Amino acid sequence: MIVMEQFDNPVAHYLQILPGTSSTTIDLDNLSDLLNQTDFNCLRPPNKFLEDTPHIVELPPKAIDWQREPSSVPSEKDLLLEHDAVDYVIFREKEGKVLEVRGGPKDALVVYATQSTHSSLLYQEAFLITFRTFISALELVNKLIKRYLYMSLANDSQSESIARHTFSVIVRIIDEVTQYELDFDLITSVTSFVYRLIHDGNFTYSRILRTRLLDRLKDSFGINTVLGTNLCKPKKPHDLFDFKSAEIACQLTFIDSQLYHRIESAELLWWSQEQNEKKSKNLVNFTEQFNNLSFWVRTLIITQSTQKERERHMMKFVKIMKHLREMCNFNSYLAILSAIMSTPLARLDWSKNIKDALKEHTAVMDTAQSYKNYRALLQTAKPPCVPYIGIILQDLTFVHAGNPDTIPTDRCHGAKNMINFLKRWNQFAILDSIRKLKKWNYDIKKNDIVVQYFNGFKDRVDEERTWQLSHQIKPSNRKSKMQS
Amino acid sequence: MDKILHVIRSAWNWVKLKFLTFWYFITGRESSGEHNFYDPEAAMASKKASGTLPPQQQIVHKVIMVGTGGVGKSALTLQFMYDEFVEEYEPTKADSYRKKVVLDGEECSIDILDTAGQEDYSAIRDNYYRSGEGFICVFSILDMESFEATNEFREQILRVKNSDNSVPIVLVGNKGDMRDQRVVPAELCRQRAEQWGCSYVETSAKRRENVDKVFYDLMREMKRRKGGAQTQIGMDATASSGRKKRSGIKKHCTIL
Numbered sequence A: 001m002i003v004m005e006q007f008d009n010p011v012a013h014y015l016q017i018l019p020g021t022s023s024t025t026i027d028l029d030n031l032s033d034l035l036n037q038t039d040f041n042c043l044r045p046p047n048k049f050l051e052d053t054p055h056i057v058e059l060p061p062k063a064i065d066w067q068r069e070p071s072s073v074p075s076e077k078d079l080l081l082e083h084d085a086v087d088y089v090i091f092r093e094k095e096g097k098v099l100e101v102r103g104g105p106k107d108a109l110v111v112y113a114t115q116s117t118h119s120s121l122l123y124q125e126a127f128l129i130t131f132r133t134f135i136s137a138l139e140l141v142n143k144l145i146k147r148y149l150y151m152s153l154a155n156d157s158q159s160e161s162i163a164r165h166t167f168s169v170i171v172r173i174i175d176e177v178t179q180y181e182l183d184f185d186l187i188t189s190v191t192s193f194v195y196r197l198i199h200d201g202n203f204t205y206s207r208i209l210r211t212r213l214l215d216r217l218k219d220s221f222g223i224n225t226v227l228g229t230n231l232c233k234p235k236k237p238h239d240l241f242d243f244k245s246a247e248i249a250c251q252l253t254f255i256d257s258q259l260y261h262r263i264e265s266a267e268l269l270w271w272s273q274e275q276n277e278k279k280s281k282n283l284v285n286f287t288e289q290f291n292n293l294s295f296w297v298r299t300l301i302i303t304q305s306t307q308k309e310r311e312r313h314m315m316k317f318v319k320i321m322k323h324l325r326e327m328c329n330f331n332s333y334l335a336i337l338s339a340i341m342s343t344p345l346a347r348l349d350w351s352k353n354i355k356d357a358l359k360e361h362t363a364v365m366d367t368a369q370s371y372k373n374y375r376a377l378l379q380t381a382k383p384p385c386v387p388y389i390g391i392i393l394q395d396l397t398f399v400h401a402g403n404p405d406t407i408p409t410d411r412c413h414g415a416k417n418m419i420n421f422l423k424r425w426n427q428f429a430i431l432d433s434i435r436k437l438k439k440w441n442y443d444i445k446k447n448d449i450v451v452q453y454f455n456g457f458k459d460r461v462d463e464e465r466t467w468q469l470s471h472q473i474k475p476s477n478r479k480s481k482m483q484s
Numbered sequence B: 001m002d003k004i005l006h007v008i009r010s011a012w013n014w015v016k017l018k019f020l021t022f023w024y025f026i027t028g029r030e031s032s033g034e035h036n037f038y039d040p041e042a043a044m045a046s047k048k049a050s051g052t053l054p055p056q057q058q059i060v061h062k063v064i065m066v067g068t069g070g071v072g073k074s075a076l077t078l079q080f081m082y083d084e085f086v087e088e089y090e091p092t093k094a095d096s097y098r099k100k101v102v103l104d105g106e107e108c109s110i111d112i113l114d115t116a117g118q119e120d121y122s123a124i125r126d127n128y129y130r131s132g133e134g135f136i137c138v139f140s141i142l143d144m145e146s147f148e149a150t151n152e153f154r155e156q157i158l159r160v161k162n163s164d165n166s167v168p169i170v171l172v173g174n175k176g177d178m179r180d181q182r183v184v185p186a187e188l189c190r191q192r193a194e195q196w197g198c199s200y201v202e203t204s205a206k207r208r209e210n211v212d213k214v215f216y217d218l219m220r221e222m223k224r225r226k227g228g229a230q231t232q233i234g235m236d237a238t239a240s241s242g243r244k245k246r247s248g249i250k251k252h253c254t255i256l
Helices: A010-017 A027-037 A106-114 A121-133 A137-155 A157-175 A182-201 A203-218 A245-262 A265-274 A281-302 A309-324 A330-340 A352-365 A368-380 A391-400 A421-437 A448-457 A462-475 A478-483 B003-028 B039-047 B073-080 B123-127 B145-162 B178-179 B186-196 B211-231 B232-253
Strands: A001-003 A090-094 A097-106 A440-441 B058-065 B097-101 B106-114 B136-139 B169-175 B199-202
Touching: A010 B058, A027 A182, A097 A106, A097 A121, A097 A330, A106 A121, A106 A137, A106 A157, A106 B106, A121 A137, A121 A265, A121 A421, A121 B211, A137 A157, A137 A182, A157 A203, A182 A203, A245 A281, A245 A309, A245 A330, A245 A440, A245 A448, A265 A421, A265 A478, A281 A309, A281 A330, A281 A391, A281 A462, A281 B123, A309 A330, A309 A352, A330 A352, A330 A368, A330 B123, A352 A368, A368 A391, A391 A421, A391 B073, B058 B073, B058 B123, B058 B211, B073 B106, B073 B136, B073 B169, B073 B211, B097 B211, B106 B211, B123 B145, B136 B145, B136 B211, B145 B169, B145 B186, B169 B186, B186 B199, B199 B211
Parallel strands: B058 B106, B058 B136, B136 B169, B169 B199
Antiparallel strands: A090 A097, B097 B106
């Protein structure tokens, strides 16, 4: 029932055959250790500093960094043409042991992610997931193309290896580039690079890159491909009880996983900084599905005219929820649970059966101790899984607000514009936990009849109406309840 | 021997349960198991009944931050929780939103629920509000839309709290460090606070201005309210039933 998505990713392959990267599996236990050691005094300052470029206006570091305009590219000594940037990078040091990257100038971080020796695979991953918080995809791709071209011209084996490595990073970026980033400039940069590769006779690389770019360009997505069907209207409209609870749960999961797989880490990072709907389109679709489903469920229950029918619908959704939890679809699970537990519904009187059936679920919604219950549930979940993204967005928002973008100058010998990579480690730790889940797919086929019945979850009333109906069923006055 | 003990124990439990049911039957109270999984009215009643806390148990004030995205809620929370040093902050730790404070010489805890980042998950909001005893309603003085939205947030809070108008709320205009660019006139903010019967505070999370004031003012009001519930249960009950009646009529009108 469960299938692992094929890894037809040549980059993963490249990374494995590259020299200098001895470990190919990323050990995330290390990462949590790493993040636990958060004392400041363990910075190992860089051996070399770049000349500070005077034209950058540096704002005084604040405990809380507002979204600051990215500073313009300094025209420094070109680090991008260096084999090794290790001397320019700030590391974390504890008891004489050098730990991971703590920060550094932008270009040093770029070079360090693409050099073939003295680097770490874990850092490269973290860099690829979080670079957008300090450099745009376009700027990075241009830098990497420059680096690749320079390295590929040299004849020594180290330069060749760096070129190869740089190329694999470019492919990775294109693979995960968002529709928002695929603008005219980026496409032009990449296509000219492809032509250059053809010109140099490197057909393998040019083909790989061209295919990847075309894949991304073709990849336009309409929500209708998931929520729409080609079926004609049935003669007699279906109702909830025409379908098994398990089947409904499956189809909800089909929809969720389709939408979830489209969300790129970049969208989540952007959301935590600026909540721009254009930039984080897939995320917005996913969130909307959550809200629509939740209000659709409320509507179906509260618009029933008799208590018996309301309870019958309620019970059905409790059953569906149970299946969703077994399938580890926490998105729809919480959407239905938040409907059932929403005050307009929860304030009504329900039979003991329903109350008992709900007991095992209510604690999941508890916000105490930073959603301890939900986090524990997610920890035990086995993939494939669709998580509830809201808490991830919250975590990212707080990491963004609580960590400065650059390292305060007094902590690194007065050097300015040192990217605070610890912030990115934190973001990476949050994003990686859900990225892993994307590697798995549910083996579910779309059932058009059920999806048609959902009707895009459009048959729903708004919150205001839900409250009105709730008060009609049970007036809010306590006295009237006693009298009756 | 164990078996006999077990039988006796279960028999005692059965008798106890029956007795309790009978007691509730006579007194007209529902047993707690018979409550809805959430009923604001019942919750309020039970809170009043169990108002006297054992002295060693520390009071926890549950505060919820509300407001549209991008107004600086999270920054306010972080500034209050972690003072000047917010750097290297990890949100997933279980105790990262709870803090011990001394309020007017008395030690207590504040538990902050700030769902910054989750604003678009409107369907789950109502569930989050329920655990709150006090609310901080934040907008940005640079963003009229965020100010307009505060009315909606308050309405939602009042509904969840069963139209209890006395729920402690503080209206907060953030980004006070950029007053020269303000879009929401101070007069308007004060008017709204007056209308709501709450206080208005202008803050700058960035400069840490008035941050403590917001939280301490709110906690004071929450404390007063909790204390009030303890000492004057009788008075409070009559007052609140009168208030509820009014709101019931109001609700009715909106339906018509």
